[in-house]
Amino acid sequence: xxxxxxxxxxxxxxxxxxxxxxxxxxxxxxxxxxxxxxxxxxxxxxxxxxxxxxxxxxxxxxxxxxxxxxxxxxxxxxxxxxxxxxxxxxxxxxxxxxxxxxxxxxxxxxxxxxxxxxxxxxxxxxxxxxxxxxxxxxxxxxxxxxxxxxxxxxxxxxxxxxxxxxxxxxxxxxxxxxxxxxxxxxxxxxxxxxxxxxxxxxxxxxxxxxxxxxxxxxxxxxxxxxxxxxxxxxxxxxxxxxxxxxxxxxxxxxxxxxxxxxxxxxxxxxxxxxxxxxxxxxxxxxxxxxxxxxxxxxxxxxxxxxxxxxxxxxxxxxxxxxxxxxxxxxxxxxxxxxxxxxxxxxxxxxxxxxxxxxxxxxxxxxxxxxxxxxxxxxxxxxxxxxxxxxxxxxxxxxxxxxxxxxxxxxxxxxxxxxxxxxxxxxxxxxxxxxxxxxxxxxxxxxxxxxxxxxxxxxxxxxxxxxxxxxxxxxxxxxxxxxxxxxxxxxxxxxxxxxxxxxxxxxxxxxxxxxxxxxxxxxxxxxxxxxxxxxxxxxxxxxxxxxxxxxxxxxxxxxxxxxxxxxxxxxxxxxxxxxxxxxxxxxxxxxxxxxxxxxxxxxxxxxxxxxxxxxxxxxxxxxxxxxxxxxxxxxxxxxxxxxxxxxxxxxxxxxxxxxxxxxxxxxxxxxxxxxxxxxxxxxxxxxxxxxxxxxxxxxxxxxxxxxxxxxxxxxxxxxxxxxxxxxxxxxxxxxxxxxxxxxxxxxxxxxxxxxxxxxxxxxxxxxxxxxxxxxxxxxxxxxxxxxxxxxxxxxxxxxxxxxxxxxxxxxxxxxxxxxxxxxxxxxxxxxxxxxxxxxxxxxxxxxxxxxxxxxxxxxxxxxxxxxxxxxxxxxxxxxxxxxxxxxxxxxxxxxxxxxxxxxxxxxxxxxxxxxxxxxxxxxxxxxxxxxx
Numbered sequence: 001x002x003x004x005x006x007x008x009x010x011x012x013x014x015x016x017x018x019x020x021x022x023x024x025x026x027x028x029x030x031x032x033x034x035x036x037x038x039x040x041x042x043x044x045x046x047x048x049x050x051x052x053x054x055x056x057x058x059x060x061x062x063x064x065x066x067x068x069x070x071x072x073x074x075x076x077x078x079x080x081x082x083x084x085x086x087x088x089x090x091x092x093x094x095x096x097x098x099x100x101x102x103x104x105x106x107x108x109x110x111x112x113x114x115x116x117x118x119x120x121x122x123x124x125x126x127x128x129x130x131x132x133x134x135x136x137x138x139x140x141x142x143x144x145x146x147x148x149x150x151x152x153x154x155x156x157x158x159x160x161x162x163x164x165x166x167x168x169x170x171x172x173x174x175x176x177x178x179x180x181x182x183x184x185x186x187x188x189x190x191x192x193x194x195x196x197x198x199x200x201x202x203x204x205x206x207x208x209x210x211x212x213x214x215x216x217x218x219x220x221x222x223x224x225x226x227x228x229x230x231x232x233x234x235x236x237x238x239x240x241x242x243x244x245x246x247x248x249x250x251x252x253x254x255x256x257x258x259x260x261x262x263x264x265x266x267x268x269x270x271x272x273x274x275x276x277x278x279x280x281x282x283x284x285x286x287x288x289x290x291x292x293x294x295x296x297x298x299x300x301x302x303x304x305x306x307x308x309x310x311x312x313x314x315x316x317x318x319x320x321x322x323x324x325x326x327x328x329x330x331x332x333x334x335x336x337x338x339x340x341x342x343x344x345x346x347x348x349x350x351x352x353x354x355x356x357x358x359x360x361x362x363x364x365x366x367x368x369x370x371x372x373x374x375x376x377x378x379x380x381x382x383x384x385x386x387x388x389x390x391x392x393x394x395x396x397x398x399x400x401x402x403x404x405x406x407x408x409x410x411x412x413x414x415x416x417x418x419x420x421x422x423x424x425x426x427x428x429x430x431x432x433x434x435x436x437x438x439x440x441x442x443x444x445x446x447x448x449x450x451x452x453x454x455x456x457x458x459x460x461x462x463x464x465x466x467x468x469x470x471x472x473x474x475x476x477x478x479x480x481x482x483x484x485x486x487x488x489x490x491x492x493x494x495x496x497x498x499x500x501x502x503x504x505x506x507x508x509x510x511x512x513x514x515x516x517x518x519x520x521x522x523x524x525x526x527x528x529x530x531x532x533x534x535x536x537x538x539x540x541x542x543x544x545x546x547x548x549x550x551x552x553x554x555x556x557x558x559x560x561x562x563x564x565x566x567x568x569x570x571x572x573x574x575x576x577x578x579x580x581x582x583x584x585x586x587x588x589x590x591x592x593x594x595x596x597x598x599x600x601x602x603x604x605x606x607x608x609x610x611x612x613x614x615x616x617x618x619x620x621x622x623x624x625x626x627x628x629x630x631x632x633x634x635x636x637x638x639x640x641x642x643x644x645x646x647x648x649x650x651x652x653x654x655x656x657x658x659x660x661x662x663x664x665x666x667x668x669x670x671x672x673x674x675x676x677x678x679x680x681x682x683x684x685x686x687x688x689x690x691x692x693x694x695x696x697x698x699x700x701x702x703x704x705x706x707x708x709x710x711x712x713x714x715x716x717x718x719x720x721x722x723x724x725x726x727x728x729x730x731x732x733x734x735x736x737x738x739x740x741x742x743x744x745x746x747x748x749x750x751x752x753x754x755x756x757x758x759x760x761x762x763x764x765x766x767x768x769x770x771x772x773x774x775x776x777x778x779x780x781x782x783x784x785x786x787x788x789x790x791x792x793x794x795x796x797x798x799x800x801x802x803x804x805x806x807x808x809x810x811x812x813x814x815x816x817x818x819x820x821x822x823x824x825x826x827x828x829x830x831x832x833x834x835x836x837x838x839x840x841x842x843x844x845x846x847x848x849x850x851x852x853x854x855x856x857x858x859x860x861x862x863x864x865x866x867x868x869x870x871x872x873x874x875x876x877x878x879x880x881x882x883x884x885x886x887x888x889x890x891x892x893x894x895x896x897x898x899x900x901x902x903x904x905x906x907x908x909x910x911x912x913x914x915x916x917x918x919x920x921x922x923x924x925x926x927x928x929x930x931x
Contacts, residue, residue: 002128005261006053007116009134010060010104013040014093016135016152018086025085025841027457029279031829033085033838037092041275041283043152044102047133048266048290050158056263058097059115060106085835092278099270103261110252113138117248120147128258133159138187138246140167141178172204180213183243188604192242195235199595200608202228213243266290279458281465288474336386338503340495342398344405350381350389351409354419357383359445361422361510362414364432365502367394367489371431371545372654376403377491378498379410382422382506385514390499394491407438415441422513424448424463424505427664430541444534447509449664450516453525453533456668457827467508470515475508476501528824528857533664536860539867539879540662540672546890547657548679548880551926552648554695559644562636569633576626583633586611592626599624621781636688643682643692650677658696662882669849670824670856672882680883684931694928698890703923705877705889705896706930707866707903710918711736712855712885713768716821719913720850723800730915737761743797744790763794767801768851770844805847812846820853821911822861858917859885862910869906875899888927896923 017039028034047053097104105115116132116139123130124145132139133150143149144164151160167175184203186194198206206223210216216223217236223229232239268287275283341347354360361382368374375394382388392400414421414433421442423429430440448461467473481501482488490498520529574580577596581588590608593599601609602618609615613634619627650658658677666673674680683689698704709715714736718726725743729736735749741760742749752760759780766776773788780787795802812818812828819825826849830842863882870877877891877899887907891899900921907919924930 002126003054004051004129004131005119005123005258006047006051006056007119007130007132008044008047008056008058009112009116009132009136009139010058010093011112012134012136012139013043013152014086014090017043018083018089025838026459027279027830028277029829031831031833031838031842032088033835034089034092034278034280036086036089037096037278038280038283040093041096041280042286043133045283045286045290046153047150047159049286051131053263055258055261057103057105057119057261059112059119060094060104061112062106062108062110065109083835083837085838092274096271096274099267099274101264101267101270103263105254105256107252107254110249114249114252115254117142117250118252118254121250122258123147131161137171137178138182138248140171140175141246141248142250143167143175173207177207177212179243179247180216181207182246183213183239186242187246190245192245193238194242195231195239197231198228198235199591201591201595213239276469279469281469282460284468285464285474336388336504336507338380338499338507339389340398340499341389341391342400344401344409346389347391347401347406347409350383350391351413353383354381354413355416358418359420359422359513360413361388361506361513362429363423363502363505363509364429365490365498366432367491369428370652371428371435372652372659374432376432376436377489378502379406380502380506382503382510385511386507388503388507388510390495390502392491392495392498394489395495395498396492398495400495403436407436411438413442414438417441417443419443420445422447422509424509424512427537427541427544430538431545434541434545440538443530444537445513445517446534446537447512447516449533449537450520450529451512452665453529453824454516454519454523455827456665456670457829461665463505463508463512466512471508471511473508476504523825524823525825528822532822532857532860532864535864536664539863540664543879543881544659544661546878546880547652547655547659548888548890549656549697549699550647550651550658551695551697552651554697555644555648555692558691558695559640562640562644566633566636566640569629569636573626573629573633576629583630584637589630593619597624597626599627639683639688639692643677647677647692647695660881667856668826669853670820670860671852671884672856672860674881679881690928692928693930694926696927697925702890702892703896703925704927704930705891705900705903705921705923706886707889707900707907707919707921708886708931709855709859709862709907710920712858712917713851714764715913715915715917716851716854716858717768717801717804718915720821720854721798721800721804722914723798723804725798726801727915737764740764740794740797744793759790763790767794767805768848770847808850809843809846812842818846818849820850820857822854822857824853824857826850826853855885858911859887862907863887865906865910866903869902870899873898873902875902877903888930891923 014036018033018036020039021035025033026035026038028037094104106112107115113136116134120130120132120142124147127146130147131150132142132147133152135152139149140162143162149162149167151162153159162170164175167173171181173181181203182192182194184195184198184206185200186192206216206228210219216232217239220229220232223232266287271287272284275281275287339346341350363380365377365379366374367377377394378390378392378400380388380390391406392398393403393406394400413419415438419442421440422445424447426440426444426446433440447463447466451458451461451466464475464477467475478501481493481497482490490502520526570580570583573583577592581592583589587608589611593611594601594609599619602615603610611630613631616627616631616634620631647658652659658679660674660679661676663673663675666675672680682692696704714726715730718730725739726736729739735757737757737760738749738752739760740763741752741756744760744763745752745756747756759782762776762780763771771791773784773791776782776791777784777787808818809831812831816829816831817825817827826845828842828846828849830838831846833839833842859882863879866887867879870879875891875895875898877889877895879887880890881888887903889899889903900923904919904921908917911917922930
């Protein structure tokens with residue numbers, strides 16, 4: 001078989017990549033949107049890795065009007081101009097493609113689709129396989145005779161390949177009917193009119209009965225019902241013109257041959273600096289592992305040499321340029337030579353040297369990622385750049401030292417509070433060692449947390465990526481040593497390989513420490529890092545090891561109830577619609593809502609009219625029954641799959657409890673995040689969420705204890721802004737939301753209605769997040785004019801808040817960052833962007849971060865105070881969970897009252913503010929009983 005040609009529909013992929021991150025756009029080190037660049041090359045590299053093509057081209061649209069605009073001036077006239085920050089990424093993508101040596105094609109006067117059609121037709125003539133990577137439905141008309149469409153992969157999935165039968169299964173029509181289908185339905189994204197009143201369902205029915213558009217009009221008298229026949233007659237001319245617009249040109253003279261599209265080996269050396277400029281170290285890693293076709297990949301040494309092209313990101317603020325440069329000056333490293341320690345005297349020598357140095361890097365190697373069910377395989381130490389050792393305690397080709405002997409020597413090192421232990425994700429190592437019977441008491445320096453604290457906008461803090469970014473060094477990856485499927489552990493590989501891998505881990509961690517430690521000082525972050533984040537590591541580790549008990553029987557019973565409720569909702573939906581359908585199918589739901597029921601579409605997506613939660617809520621708010629029922633069905637189904645069905649499988653077989661993982665680097669504001677499972681995200685207000693929480697229960701004879709800060713973010717706003725009205729309300733213990741409502745509506749506080757208080761509460765919290773009048777109007781379902789009036793009145797009544805927010809934005813514009821009360825620093829690189837959307841988003845970050853970040857800092861400080869107080873008091877009460885402003889404890893029933901008093905005192909006294917912190921404490925037999 002001839003080697004296949006792979007074609008990428010450039011703009012289809014660029015748009016898809018940009019909008020995939022629209023809710024949380026990616027930005028490069030210069031603060032510019034880079035979502036399209038990242039998504040485009042991630043898809044390209046996935047294709048190269050999966051298919052290894054010999055021939056490939058990226059096809060782009062013409063930059064000039066096409067013949068279709070001449071034929072129909074309204075063609076694509078309804079399209080809004082591409083967002084400025086998307087348009088700006090196209091030259092970057094083309095620059096990197098050129099650097100890589102990937103062929104790029106465009107032709108003035110023609111769309112990319114026409115070039116794709118011409119190349120596909122050539123492949124059909126040659127009987128050469130052709131694969132087109134595109135998410136656009138227009139391209140489906142090219143499928144057949146060896147031409148297939150690859151649809152971009154979703155998260156965690158591969159490419160979806162559509163051949164002729166695949167198109168029919170996916171869309172309900174054959175490839176040769178695509179132009180006829182679009183001639184009937186039109187294409188709103190390109191302003192192709194189609195036949196007025198003919199939607200997807202009608203078009204599919206017609207194309208199932210007739211061969212094509214010509215056949216439909218030749219046998220128009222046979223079309224039923226009469227209403228459809230009249231629409232077709234009235235739209236005959238429009239259908240014909242629409243068909244001309246959507247039919248692709250497949251006979252262009254491109255003046256190139258197949259060999260012009262041969263994909264030689266990628267020029268990594270030229271491309272890596274460009275990816276580094278965009279801050280995309282993960283793509284550099286992917287690039288080193290892809291090869292266009294077998295035999296063309298360069299040796300790993302070439303990849304390592306190319307990695308030396310990586311440059312550091314520029315500083316966020318001019319006045320900090322010197323420390324930034326000094327801390328991230330690129331290095332070109334040679335691989336270290338590390339010692340395998342098999343003799344006790346050698347181990348003693350390393351421990352003595354570490355004690356003498358005062359600072360050492362430490363890393364553990366285990367049989368798995370679960371500290372409760374894993375065994376140590378070995379340990380590594382680094383004392384200086386290039387100077388490291390590996391101490392195996394399990395190996396296949398040598399006799400290692402016994403674990404007990406190694407632990408005895410390490411104890412004198414790890415338990416010395418006068419030493420500094422450097423690690424990458426130390427929390428894991430802390431848990432491993434605690435399970436082995438050894439408690440780390442050194443001063444801790446976690447390079448992962450340090451990097452996040454220095455720049456919380458990076459997004460990735462893994463050692464491999466940081467080594468590439470800051471040290472210009474490509475590390476040995478774990479899967480390269482043990483296999484991609486992790487079928488082995490380091491105990492199963494030759495000890496020399498294990499030494500290279502683990503010794504390098506400690507070595508690189510030490511070198512990152514040398515970069516980050518002065519930077520922490522230069523940015524004034526010593527207090528946040530040394531007094532807050534690092535002492536928190538042991539607290540979080542012990543919380544994770546403690547876990548929380550789950551009543552799986554209760555969840556099973558609730559699961560049966562949810563099944564019955566989902567069945568009832570489906571029956572109600574079918575009764576309202578008049579027939580059954582797959583409620584979970586977006587395509588079928590689109591047909592029901594917008595064709596059968598004739599509801600007004602709210603928003604268009606690539607796959608048709610949107611049926612997301614926002615759209616369903618809008619339709620339900622208009623009194624529509626079916627969207628309301630579908631929304632309820634969707635929420636219950638998600639609740640069941642995410643928690644009711646998933647949580648029992650997460651019960652640890654060793655402990656019998658659920659162990660979440662708290663992420664210190666999970667949010668730029670400083671808030672902790674939770675994963676595997678996420679126990680911070682269980683719904684709080686709804687009865688369904690309460691039922692899930694009820695399944696979390698304490699040990700027999702124990703109680704759960706909840707300590708919750710009252711309105712902590714508003715308290716911080718009152719403290720920071722100095723607004724007298726807000727401060728006085730908190731000092732007097734008044735209902736702040738009721739006071740705000742009274743000020744907005746001009747009534748006494750006693751006359752405030754429940755609805756008015758709800759508006760007051762929404763605005764109070766909305767101000768913290770930079771809520772616009774549009775957002776307030778949408779959330780409260782009130783006219784936008786009224787929403788704008790409420791917000792302007794709010795700032796008139798709370799003038800101190802208005803001054804504080806404006807001052808905060810000005811400071812961010814000058815400095816390029818904002819700080820919390822305790823000193824946490826949040827870069828705001830896009831604050832000076834010329835793009836209004838980016839700049840407004842940056843202003844919201846600047847306003848929100850000092851408030852939400854200060855709240856996160858106070859809660860963390862409270863965790864440290866409470867942990868110390870419980871330890872000193874000798875109580876058995878233990879901290880299990882942190883859910884943002886709330887701490888959940890497990891306490892023996894007999895000491896719950898005393899524990900409640902101590903915990904409240906510690907939390908209320910954690911930080912001294914002008915406005916007092918208030919903590920409410922309650923106990924319950926389950927998590928669901930709290931609140």
